[in-house]
Amino acid sequence: xxxxxxxxxxxxxxxxxxxxxxxxxxxxxxxxxxxxxxxxxxxxxxxxxxxxxxxxxxxxxxxxxxxxxxxxxxxxxxxxxxxxxxxxxxxxxxxxxxxxxxxxxxxxxxxxxxxxxxxxxxxxxxxxxxxxxxxxxxxxxxxxxxxxxxxxxxx
Numbered sequence: 001x002x003x004x005x006x007x008x009x010x011x012x013x014x015x016x017x018x019x020x021x022x023x024x025x026x027x028x029x030x031x032x033x034x035x036x037x038x039x040x041x042x043x044x045x046x047x048x049x050x051x052x053x054x055x056x057x058x059x060x061x062x063x064x065x066x067x068x069x070x071x072x073x074x075x076x077x078x079x080x081x082x083x084x085x086x087x088x089x090x091x092x093x094x095x096x097x098x099x100x101x102x103x104x105x106x107x108x109x110x111x112x113x114x115x116x117x118x119x120x121x122x123x124x125x126x127x128x129x130x131x132x133x134x135x136x137x138x139x140x141x142x143x144x145x146x147x148x149x150x151x152x153x154x155x
Contacts, residue, residue, distance in 0.1 A: 007074040008131045012119040013066040016101055020062055071118055073131040087135045094141035095129060104132060105141055
């Protein structure tokens with residue numbers, strides 16, 4: 001018999017805000033120019049368009065402020081804003097710390113499923129970890145190379 005879970009609700013930003021300095025933008029320009037030059041040398045116009053659109057997308061997404069999302073953990077699963085994720089979609093969870101900000105990573109059962117990250121305030125952390133622990137096993141997960149790139153770019 002599964003224990004009844006008390007509902008846990010909180011609000012948090014969808015991601016951490018990172019302020020990029022001049023060197024970050026300069027590096028993006030240099031990388032974009034380098035890849036653009038390679039595209040022109042090989043006359044790969046599609047690749048050139050992809051490089052330019054990617055650079056524009058990275059800049060726009062790095063300037064976009066994060067939304068404040070309402071989260072709820074209950075007997076049915078996680079509700080993230082308007083989206084509901086049943087516990088049956090996940091095989092485990094992990095708790096990570098990014099510069100003093102804690103977040104849970106829900107690991108999908110599907111091989112190519114996308115991990116769900118949920119940030120939470122420190123004062124709600126114990127209740128959130130307990131609620132997740134009642135329904136999912138805890139696993140130690142380390143950020144992979146894609147997570148590190150996305151964290152660096154803040155997209």
